[in-house]
Amino acid sequence: MRFTIGFEKNDKEKLFELWNDIIINQQWSEGKYAKLFEEKWTAYNNSPSVVFSSWAGAALAALEFYGVKGQTVLCPSNTFMATPLSVIKAGGSIEFVDCNRHDLCMSFADLKYKVEQFKPKLVWIVHIGGHIAFEIEKIANLCKEKSIVLLEDCAHAHGASWNGKKAGTWGDAGIYSFYATKTISTGEGGILVTNNSSLLDFCRQYRNYGKFDYQVEGLNYRMSEFTAALGCVQTDRLDEIVSWKNEYASKHLDAQFPNRVKFPSGMISGYYKYIVFDPIEKSTGKVYDQPCHRFIKKNYVLHNSDWVAKNHWCVPLYYKGDI
Ligand SMILES: Cc1ncc(COP(=O)(O)O)c(C=O)c1O
Numbered sequence: 001m002r003f004t005i006g007f008e009k010n011d012k013e014k015l016f017e018l019w020n021d022i023i024i025n026q027q028w029s030e031g032k033y034a035k036l037f038e039e040k041w042t043a044y045n046n047s048p049s050v051v052f053s054s055w056a057g058a059a060l061a062a063l064e065f066y067g068v069k070g071q072t073v074l075c076p077s078n079t080f081m082a083t084p085l086s087v088i089k090a091g092g093s094i095e096f097v098d099c100n101r102h103d104l105c106m107s108f109a110d111l112k113y114k115v116e117q118f119k120p121k122l123v124w125i126v127h128i129g130g131h132i133a134f135e136i137e138k139i140a141n142l143c144k145e146k147s148i149v150l151l152e153d154c155a156h157a158h159g160a161s162w163n164g165k166k167a168g169t170w171g172d173a174g175i176y177s178f179y180a181t182k183t184i185s186t187g188e189g190g191i192l193v194t195n196n197s198s199l200l201d202f203c204r205q206y207r208n209y210g211k212f213d214y215q216v217e218g219l220n221y222r223m224s225e226f227t228a229a230l231g232c233v234q235t236d237r238l239d240e241i242v243s244w245k246n247e248y249a250s251k252h253l254d255a256q257f258p259n260r261v262k263f264p265s266g267m268i269s270g271y272y273k274y275i276v277f278d279p280i281e282k283s284t285g286k287v288y289d290q291p292c293h294r295f296i297k298k299n300y301v302l303h304n305s306d307w308v309a310k311n312h313w314c315v316p317l318y319y320k321g322d323i
Helices: 009-025 032-045 055-065 082-089 108-118 136-145 197-206 225-253 303-311
Strands: 049-052 072-076 093-097 122-126 149-153 173-177 190-193 274-276 313-315
Touching (some): 009 225, 032 049, 032 190, 032 225, 049 055, 049 197, 055 082, 055 173, 055 190, 055 197, 082 093, 082 122, 093 108, 108 136, 136 149
Parallel strands (some): 072 093, 072 122, 149 173
Antiparallel strands (some): 049 190, 173 190, 274 313
16 A cells, blocks of 8 residues: 555545635635634544644644743653654753553653653653553643643544543643644644643744734744645544544454554544554554654663664555555
């Protein structure tokens, strides 16, 4: 199966209609489609949303809102460098937490240890591969108990849920990416979800140079109306894309790959990746082949992150991809 973008070809006409409307109405930014995309995502994810031009813009807004400058932040080493780099750019210092081998996500045991060692202001958790981190409940409870801010990096987690609860709703906020390879994409784009109304207000100012009283020192992280219209079409199609991927996995892949990430009861993966623990022919490669602590050196070891980098592979699974 070759890579295909998570986009339903039959949605082209609808998309062109919306783009035509944008051209006719002469409003290419800060118009009704950015608002509509937010409304649709709010309904889908069951939490208020603010759209950005990228995950990175939303991440910076949240990190600045929670005041990580000069503070320690923990994040998993098994993630994309975007996660620790966001902290460094926001003026925080980063320390890494190991992952579990079975879900590739943050280890609660190592988090507990690192919380005592580093006394962090904030923790980033990452839902790697499109499923919810298996230890999210315990991690969210620990963060609450210790008054640590918890952000969820949902860049892989479109459509992921556990007993109906969507990614991004365990912590203080969650941030999705709509980059070109994601389960659904708008080419570029990001969205932040949170129930914190002060953070929502801060984000709306942060993405728009702090308009209109300029008390928030943001820059331009606005999403164009064309991108937002695509986001609307994609959000309407997300359930179908996730169902298709789940059905394909259970019909065509699960029996072939018994040594794979297996989800706990009630969990639905958006299947950004289909992850197995044996080398396979025609793999699309690794989620990440180098954990972040290999780029940002630390004087502690993260055995599971190193193990995972060497011992997992991804089976191609793309929405209506050529077979
Ligand atoms: C785990 C993770 N976090 C953050 C990002 C950054 O998203 P963006 O490129 O939209 O800024 C990505 C991927 O692109 C990612 O995979």
